[in-house]
């Protein structure tokens with residue numbers, strides 16, 4: 001195991017009081033493994049990713065838990081130790097290419113500066129040579145000629161590849177890809193995913209792939225973790241999560257995408273009504289209770305504990321068959337629309 005996150009909680013100080021963005025999240029990442037983190041907007045995916053790099057903004061604070069990288073807690077790292085960790089261990093591909101590239105610098109300049117920041121001992125010529133190698137590794141055509149081009153001269157797909165090449169400049173062991181393909185069309189998305197899977201093999205990389213899209217992640221991840229309201233509601237192998245999900249929220253997410261198996265029909269998530277919880281005032285119990293077709297009074301008594309049965313999931317109701325669950329969803333949907 002390369003990374004171990006234990007009971008991690010993160011708050012933000014806001015004018016309205018503390019905002020509980022991440023609440024007791026635990027997971028591990030093994031060498032050469034792809035972990036998918038999936039959830040609706042605001043569920044705490046990016047905040048978790050930034051905490052792994054020790055990149056929380058000034059008003060964010062880890063209020064509990066631990067992050068261990070190769071057995072060592074990274075939360076106490078400071079100064080040179082922190083810089084070395086950030087540079088060499090985990091790299092992040094941001095949601096927006098704009099955060100990785102300055103429009104006034106050629107991509108060659110951005111890449112050589114990144115390389116030299118990680119390895120001050122190399123000279124300009126060596127940094128240039130390495131940049132070309134990295135661009136070739138991510139299959140950017142005419143790598144040498146294109147070093148002098150500016151970000152706006154590239155298509156979204158190529159820019160995404162250059163962003164991945166830049167992230168690889170530090171030879172990381174873990175690559176975090178935060179919604180790397182959202183702005184791209186489906187064919188280009190598939191090509192970027194193919195590239196990430198290729199790099200996983202050639203570099204023995206571990207990848208944390210963050211997305212809203214359960215269908216997309218099912219083709220990439222070895223394991224999937226489903227987040228909602230800052231909590232992990234379910235995690236397990238991709239096979240279990242896609243074909244035998246236990247948690248009502250995962251089932252609702254699956255129902256909202258096109259058929260992946262016989263019992264998953266294409267019902268949109270809005271059939272369960274409502275929106276994501278307010279992190280300033282979280283529900284006292286299960287965060288999914290206001291939208292869950294199986295909710296009862298018991299569900300709001302406290303946050304349901306995680307239970308292990310096929311997957312690890314946080315729901316007090318057990319053993320509801322998928323067909324019965326979808327019948328309840330349908331009934332609720334009709335009630336909501338009448």
Ligand SMILES: Nc1ncnc2c1ncn2[C@@H]1O[C@H](COP(=O)(O)OP(=O)(O)OP(=O)(O)O)[C@@H](O)[C@H]1O
Nearest residue numbers: 012019021040041042043044045046047048057279
């Ligand atoms: N700097 C900040 N100050 C206050 N609240 C913040 C800050 N950054 C994030 N949050 C809040 O933390 C919660 C989790 O945000 P996060 O960015 O992790 O969501 P996400 O799951 O990545 O969503 P998306 O899919 O939209 O990217 C949200 O309620 C968000 O508004």
Ligand code: SF4
Nearest residue numbers: 286289292299315316
């Ligand atoms: S604990 Fe209750 S509200 Fe939450 S998912 Fe389970 S049944 Fe639904």
Ligand SMILES: [Mg+2]
Nearest residue numbers: 045046047095
């Ligand atoms: Mg995000």
